[in-house]
Amino acid sequence: MPASNRTRRIVTAAFGAMVGASAALADGVSLLATQDPQRDSYFTLDFGPPIGATQAFISQTEYELAVDAASGTARFVDYYQTVGALELPGGFTTGAIQIEILPGTSAGTYDAATGQFSTSEIYAVHFEGDLSAFGLTSPVYLPSGANGGVEMLSDTSGRISMEWNGQGVLTDPLGNPLPFTYTCVVNTLFMVDDGCPQPDCEAGDVDRDCDVDLDDLVGVLDGFGTVGPAARRAIGDLDNDGAVGLTDLALLLSAFGGDCN
Secondary structure, three states: OOOOOOOOOEEEEEEEOOOOOOEEOOEEEEEEEOOOOOOOOOOEEEEOOOOEEEEEEEEEEEEEEEEEEOOOOOEEEEEEEEEOEEEEEEEEEEOEEEEEOOOOOOEEEEEOOOOOOEEEEEEEEEEEOHHHHOOOOOEEEEEEEEEEEEEEEEEEEEEEEEEEEEEEEEEEOOOOOEEEEEEEEEEEEEEEOOOOOOOOOOOOOOOOOOOOOHHHHHHHHHHHHOOOOOOOOHOOOOOOOOOOOOHHHHHHHOOOOOOOO
C-alpha cells in the first residue's frame, strides 16, 4: 500500500510537575485506535451484594476519537467493540456482545495540556443470547460517560487508557428490580490522522491514505454483505447506513482515481 504523505501537526506541552515532556496534539485531528494487545480490556457488570459482579474480556476495539486542542473538545466519531458473554442472575447469558456508539451522540472536552478527555454518548449493546426473561431485546441502549488520557509515544502514535461507565436497572423473571452499575476498561494504541492535504477523497478512501485506488476497492469487496455494528467505514460502509452494499461500491467507483495528497 502506498505510504501516505499527509503531514502530522504535533506541538509539545509540558506536564506540570511530571518529569520530561509529552507531545500534545494539534488542532482538529483524529486518533485512529485499535486494542492494545499488551494490556487487558474488560467489561464489568455489578449487581452489588448478594449477587455480585460478572466480567468478560474485550477481544476487539476499534474507534476514531476526534480531538481539537483549540476548542478543547473531544468526541467519538466511530466506535466498535466485541466482548465475551456475561452471565446474568439465574444462569442466563448474554452470549457474544458487540458494542457501538450511536452516530452523532458523542460530545465532550479535551485538555491539550494533560491529554485528558471526557465525553458522554449513547452506546448500543448488541447481544446474541435470549434475554426475553428480563424483558430485553437486542440492542440495549446505555447512556454513558467516558473518561481517559491520551499519551503520545511518538509524533504520530500513542496510547489511550479510558473507562466508560454508568448505571441501570433490570427486572428479573419474577418481576424484582435488579439495579446495576457497569464499567468498561479500554486500553488502545492509536495513530494520528489530521486529514488529507486536499479535499474530495472522503467518499471512497476506505484505508484513509488520501487516494482512492485498488486497495480501497478490495476493502469494500472484502466487507461486502456485512451488516449491523460490524459494518463500519474501515471495512467499506461509506454511506454509514450499517451495511456494506451496492451503494458503498457505487460511491467508491464514483471517486475512483482521486488523489488528495
